Amino acid sequence: xxxxxxxxxxxAIALGYYGGNLDNLSDDLQKQEAAKRERKPQxxxxxxxxxxxxxxxx
Numbered sequence: 001x002x003x004x005x006x007x008x009x010x011x012a013i014a015l016g017y018y019g020g021n022l023d024n025l026s027d028d029l030q031k032q033e034a035a036k037r038e039r040k041p042q043x044x045x046x047x048x049x050x051x052x053x054x055x056x057x058x
Contacts, residue, residue, distance in 0.1 A: 001049070001050050001051060002050040002051050003051055004051060007051075017033070018033050022034065
């Protein structure tokens, strides 16, 4: 993958959202769940085959 020196590969994937009653969560988690979600486009952080080789646009 030609990962540059100083970087380590790790993976964390979270899919979905909390689907239960927000009253069951702590106050700080209720605020997180109710807040507007802003996500980076995958094109900014997903690479293919080797470092910084992005999937072609379709």
